């Protein structure tokens with residue numbers, strides 16, 4: 001069997017699957033080279049006042065040669081441990097910082113891997129962005145998954161401490177998705193906990209999810225963190241989560257991720273006009 005370095009052991013191990021992964025990886029490499037990497041913006045709103053946006057999440061989107069989107073679920077596991085993954089984190093951060101620079105009222109979260117903390121270009125991009133515009137730190141939120149933070153807890157803790165002092169906030173992403181440990185909430189000092197979409201799905205019919213979310217809300221309040229429920233798709237889910245005390249909601253019910261977010265709409269119309 002062919003062996004490819006850096007590819008995590010998922011999916012089939014037969015040659016067809018290996019070839020498919022290789023082709024996808026090449027497609028990703030080209031997209032990154034050509035900078036066909038964009039952010040889509042999805043609002044996170046107050047659960048009680050759903051017309052109030054707390055912040056937007058910038059979700060990275062890659063495009064293939066025919067401008068066909070490559071789904072995040074496909075490319076993230078494939079590149080997470082490799083240089084390509086770090087490049088994608090850099091491009092996402094660059095674009096996030098640019099958006100924050102263009103729109104002074106924007107609060108934005110950007111996803112990052114703990115692995116990027118040790119990556120020079122990513123850290124330089126962050127420092128440069130913060131230097132250019134002193135208002136950006138307070139409007140930037142960095143999202144890290146628990147699994148990623150646990151890979152190098154000491155490095156993540158010291159990075160978070162240093163960035164907190166500059167005003168950046170941190171969100172624990174996809175909480176509950178993996179081998180969750182409540183002690184991470186105590187050790188890492190996150191400002192925001194994003195409850196994995198798994199617990200949102202049909203929560204009004206799922207007693208197990210209900211108990212877990214209610215416990216998480218209690219714990220988050222104790223540690224002074226605010227909670228966001230991810231992947232909210234129905235009114236029933238939203239109402240249950242709101243009654244359970246979740247602070248904010250994100251998901252298709254509120255809005256899908258948008259390539260042209262509201263604050264860019266005027267610019268886009270103007271571009272059409274000029275064309």
Ligand code: G
Nearest residue numbers: 059072111174230231232233251252253257
């Ligand atoms: O890991 P993270 O939570 O950052 O990833 C969010 C992903 O979930 C994005 O790719 C986004 O497009 C997708 N997403 C956003 N809203 C919803 C939703 O309401 N339902 C589902 N199933 N996925 C969503």
Ligand code: MN
Nearest residue numbers: 057111143173
């Ligand atoms: Mn996220």
